[in-house]
Amino acid sequence: MQFRARGREFTLLALAVGVVWTAACSISETQVGRAHFAQHKSLGVAELWDPCVGIPENILHDAGFDPETKDNQAESAKGKGDKGCRWRGGHGELNAFSHTLPLRQLADTAGFLSGSEPVTIDDRAATETRDPARNTCGVGFDTTEGTVFLEVTNHSPLTVDDSCAQVAELARRLHVHLPAY
Template sequence: MLVTAGLVVVGVTGCASGETSSVGTTTTVASALWNPCTEIPDEMLRAAGVDPASEEKGVGGHDQSGWEICGWDGREYSLTVYATDKEVAEFEQKPGNVDFRDVTIAGRPGREFRVAGASKELDCDVVFPTAQGVVQLQVLNRASLDDLTDPCVTIARVGENLVPTFPK
């Protein structure tokens, strides 16, 4: 599965999510991020046009500190869902993220964008604010196929099935 084209992982410093730090007698533990691999039901993935058995956690099977990432493959596109404690503004300020616009999917407001570069016309992303940060939904069309639907049209359609599972 090709998920790197639209990956918008923002650099972080300090403790990663899930790490424990202690100073004196005070201990803090970051709350666990929502996990799309365990929280999105298989029937919703099938309705979104992807195969639940193709699940890939992380990027290339590797976890990313401060993120929960899960992707699935379909015939015409791959679908990836990211959860992080980052804010929408960090996505808007990241160089290479372009063409932001407000959208509403499944009754929920979000910010749609593209990632500049060779795959710009193949990729569409939407970030939805949550209490923890954001959940990002990404559709990446298969470059090897012709006459594909605009990925931003596809993301709106598949989002109708998936967005209701996202945390608020």
């Protein structure tokens, strides 16, 4: 659009620069990660990070899960486009999956992030979910290779807080083994 009055051209240009500047300054690390992820959303399931081979046995063992109980047929994200794995331990189980969709889009599709909140695992942005009725707590990460989600379910007498502490510690130890963000 062209305006004949010079003052209007300048006002519109200044307004446009201000909008772009404000948007650029308000982008968070998570949004940058999502924008970076958007470049990779043509990934197929075959290219996803595989939790069954990507989680070291010593970390599983140290977290109280038996590497020998690995179940790579575990239902993971309620749909296609994912890889999942499950391990059992003395007090509960660990479910881990990766998915081709970004975390927020996956959550909207699968409906599992109600009651979630942003957390930071070391220097990495994540989302924590809690389900007190199931004694379950999860941590999800957006990565350049899709979403990675870790979920711990403990049996009584342990509580959802115990599950959250366990999955947070597991995520701290694992985040260096996860795809880039």
